Amino acid sequence: MRRIRAVLAVAAAVLAALGAGQAAAGAVITPNAAAFAHIDASGFTLDPESTAASYQGLVGRLEQDSRIRTTTLDAVLGSGVVRTGTWPLCHTTHLSTTYTPSGFCWDHDDDTTDYWVPQGVTGSGDASSTGYVDGKRLVAASWHAPSDAFARVSIADFTKPSAGVPYHHLLLVEPYVDASGQPNFRSVQNVHADGLMWYGNRLFLATGTRLQVFSLDHVWQTGTSGTNAGNVGLYPDGAYARWHAWALPMIAEYRTVWGPNGGWVSCASASGTTPCLNSISLAPDRRSFVTAEYYSAAAAGGRVIRWPLVDTTTGLPETGVVHATEAYVSPIWHMQGAATDGTAFYLTGDCPGTPPSGTDPNDWVCIHKALPDQAPHVLTQGPPLTQNLSYWPQTGELWGINERINTTAGARVVFKIYPNA
Secondary structure, eight states: OOOOOHHHHHHHHHHHHTTTTTOSTTTTOOOOOOOEEOOOTTEEEBBOHHHHHHHHHHHHHTTTSSOOOHHHHHHHSSSSOOEEEEOOOOSOOOOOOGGOEEEEEEEHHHHOSSSEEEEEEHHHHHHHHTTTTBBEEEEEEEEEEEOOOOOEEEEEEOGGGGEEEEEEEEEEEEEETTTTEEEEEEEOOOOOOOOEEEEETTEEEBBTTTEEEETOOOEEOOOSSSSSTSSSSETTTTEETTOOOOOEEEEEEEEEEOOOOGOOOOOOSSSSSHHHHHHOETTTTSSSSEEEEEOOOSHHHHHHHEEEOOOOOTBSSSSOOOEEEEEEEEOTTTTOOOEEEEESEEEEOOOOOOOTTTTTTGGEEEEEEOOSSSEEEEEEEEEEEEEEEEETTTTTTEEEEEEOTTTTTTOOOOOOOOOOO
């Protein structure tokens, strides 16, 4: 999301008037009178504009091409093309021990790169009502590249973390018709990959005005060597996904607003009826999901919106226009992620009060807990630049991810806590 906060020096002083609850030991916390308040949701919509039929038709045509080799998620997870994360948590997280924090770190390259930046988190606790996919506990994360030129997801096997956490990267791609009139695929276009949600065999990527849907029924094995290995698409000698061994095609796209001829239109945080979709998470009822928007101003006002997930057969929200069912305005400054356990909401964003002397302001992040129409309180501090959240009702785990860049030692974790401990 839109980060490294230039306004923090001003915001820290003002935030002393906003506080909430209790954070980590030594934190300066003041009462917060502002509520996580209901607002009118009737103007918020997600419109697919018939994209599902178009994209799925192109996927079907592409899979008739001998250069496209389809495979399964289980085959990906069992392949030898693998990276291995480390367990337990390898960096300072600031998470309170009250909530039994655990999780894993990426391998050294992914921990320290400034090219790929992690954003969204989801997993088998969302994908399946059992909490397992193919008998495994899986965690998925979204990443964006500079200038939003590329986006990918990583799927990690957390079934036996003490033995290591193997994971795999899949490039997100968009089917299209090329200049010769033939189906092809390319990297998803101008996508700042933010929140990620997994439902059934679908992955939902929240990115500004757009909610893009990818299908795990259509995993493509792609070439990783040769002249075209750094390209994306079909070439005479095969299919490629920019050095990734797998590609995942988009099968539908919803938008909060469509421009002329399907063009892109900017979203508007904190006002109007074209909210930004920066975070997404499944609700425990498995019939709805919530999105949240990041508001970069030195003020509160980002909105959290609930949407229905009514078509459980296709795994899509609806084949037509989706109307929001509930919405809130958040008092949390620079809100990044939002999730719900069915009663309370968990929100990531700035900590209230002034950071302790010597603290990097980008480390001053908190996980807040809020009941509807009540003031939030701080549950715990979080890892630096914590982004999205995902609540798994089978286990009571709240999963999170952070994006902090440290090209020398790393600073990234994928974590879980038990917020109702």
